[in-house]
Amino acid sequence: MRRLLKGGRVVDPANGRDGSFDILIDGERIARVGKDLPADGAQVIEVPANFVVTPGLFDMHVHLREPGQEHKETVATGTASAVAGGFTAVACMPNTSPINDNAGVTEFILQKAAHANLARVYPIGAVTKGSKGEQLSDIAELRAAGCVAITDDGWPVRTALMMRRALEYASMFKMPVLEHCEDPSLKGEGVANEGYHASVLGLRGIPGVAESIMAQRDIALAEMTGGTVHICHMSAATSLRAVREGKQHGARVTCEVAPHHFTLTDESLATPVSYDTNMKMNPPLRTASDRDEMLKGIADGSVDVIATDHAPHHYDEKKMEFDLAPFGIVGLETCVSICFARLIQPGVITLTRMIELLSTNPARILNVPAGTLSEGALADISVLAPDLQVTVDPSRFKSKARNTPFGGWQLKGGVAATIVGGRTVYVNDHASGAERFCP
């Protein structure tokens, strides 16, 4: 089955492209990219002039919750949510129940993903058995089963020694260690960023240094061992400082920032709704200056990836006293719009840089064949609509969960269609012109 995406602005940083190009898809791969390609019997899709065609977006930090927490999300609903958000691939975290620390769970996840047949799923295995921090998982087995990285996300790797071993061992497979940076003793029973706003509301605080102190540990170990560490969901300015220094000294360190950390601040704890549990996540929303530092890092290249940390929770679980509600918010279906609204429109970054952050870099860091529109690559393509008027409506999410802080937000920019392996898996009914991509 051949399809020709004709016209449309193609932004492909890996191949240095930003302009009007045609893309010929043959089966599940990209056959040709060029100007004025002949149709030659392919189904021709006239890409509207105001759409942007990019390599498939890749969210490298997503919680699919299956196995064990299917009331929150499943691989099926999670991947449906992903393609609705314009993502052709996600990397899923191992803090399921049971933890993904063995081939059995990894294979289970991959089976579910194949069955759903929407976004590609790249499982991330646990660093230690049960993520307890005591004994390394069978990492080679995890890799053979399909894991692309390891993490104990939800927790930091418990001891410096264990982190050192993990970095050394995983480097054998060129696998990065993804780290949830947090010093447990400084985090204590905190539920919000330690600062004025949490204090006024009587909420226990988590200081920014709880994150950066662990980031510093891990970056130092990466430098020493030559292993690769990726700092997950970075939120504090002090962490970014550590990352910059680490990179300067040649450490193999990369980092990601989630949309809520470059958009919201701890002021949202009180306004518009006080004690809104949709503002509760870990790491928490920080101060305005932390948020601004994240934006700077995104602009100047210190930040490598934007990843959502999509953390679905059941409606009942979030309808609790703030202290008792679980940490986390969903992010797959709002990420692209937030990026357009907060990064592109205010001129913080270019579209090229946005695609690097959402596609090229995550693919490179996790070493998977994605993130490019090269000839011969898998035809994983995101079609974005920068002018689309979007009103965030959680009740229409494809995800099972509704826990978003962006409910009701009016944004400009969204997703028109998502193509995985040459097949259209999502079309946005509200984007006029997107219907052309219907299978």
Next chain:
Amino acid sequence: MTMPQVAPISKLKHKDLLGISDLTPDEILLILDTAEAMREIGERPIKKVPALRGKTIVNLFFEASTRTRTSFEIAEKRLSADTLNIAAQTSSLVKGETLVDTALNLEAMAPDMIVLRHAYSGACHLLSRICQAGIINAGDGMHEHPTQALLDAFTIREHKKRIAGLKVAIVGDLLHSRVLRSNVQLLTKLGADVWVSGPPTLMPPGIERQGVRRTTSVDEAIEGADVVMLLRVQLERMQGAFFPSLREYFNVFGMTRERLRRAKSDVIIMHPGPMNRGVEIDSDVADGPDSVILEQVANGVAVRMAVLYLLAGGAEHETAA
């Protein structure tokens, strides 16, 4: 020819009292003025008026508290309301009903007001979003305890005839105290010069942004003070290492007769109770002539009557006789 004293407003535009942070200075004054009138009822032989007759008020207490609950109960009964006391469990170990479910079930029986005390900040905000009944915050976690601050202000006003311009020093475990947060809101709204003092480990981040002076020197805080308010050093809420020992705390911050000489000679000593004698306050200060601690308790009933009355709603001011 003196005109009668009338508070500038005659109503509270709220369904709930969740915190002093929601009240304007005029509304605070209305509550205090109404409490004046309510106090007289406690001095009569028959301590009852029919104002809230037929209203059902539930005291939903997730934290044990004899003092506050009793005070509310007496206030409710003096206004002829029907009261109901529920002592519930917060502990996450006891996987019982959620707060939301408890409240919804209660609502189904149509109480007019719910007085809520809870271990977690923001619990009353959650309830207020889902319940029709008016919610009165009797203490939520570390956040606010509005009726305590109101009765504190009532007591201060009684002795000092005003709040504006007074130097008020608040000393103790500030970080974990909802009484502190409510008092800071109220006293700054009414124009007092508020100083807060305690060890740096117990100082709430950004407290100076609320218009108070902060110092780790208790002597500096109480220098020339009109009011000294001591806060309980909360043993049960602390998670380690806030200060080395009770002994050291007392030596550095404890209020003794000796230390008190720095305050004004007519200083009043306050404490929301219960007290840790020998920790934040010395017995001879607690029981001394400057102490108004027991008056605070007595005033609590009048102030709570005022709050209940004002929130329960009423008719337009009529002229027919």
Next chain:
Amino acid sequence: MPVIMDADRLGRSLTRIAHEILERNRSIERLALVGIRTRGDVLAKRLAGVLEQITRAPVRTGALDITLYRDDLMRHAVGPQPLVRRTEIPFSIDDQKILLVDDVLYTGRTIRAALDALIDFGRPKEIQLVVLVDRGHRELPIKADYVGKNVPTSLKETVTVRLTETDGADEVSVNQAQ
């Protein structure tokens, strides 16, 4: 603004009422005046002054706030509360003849509330009612024992009493309601 009672007339009415009180009640030893806020208490003080002049003996007065006894409280879900003021009756009312004093008698509901309030304070021997103006339209079986002036009114009218102590001048007027 038709004035139906000026300062002079008001003063003479109070004097006349004082004499009626003395005529009807043989002694004023166990007699006290309780005025209903917020003008009844002013009138009670004035009346007490007149009685003292005549009898050369002190007459006790008190002030009663009946806000918390009104039958129209809590009638609406949310609304302004009438401001509550202190009641001050600095003597025991047990076994006393209490003269309730109010400015205008209309539906009778205020007096009903005042009776309820008074009973909570003790057990008076007898309660009599003094009003400056009776404007009719009773909704309860209540009647005044002493009346300054009977003023038939329509429901659309309002009776306004102004007293020097509270309003700067003595005057009673009847106005058409807006």
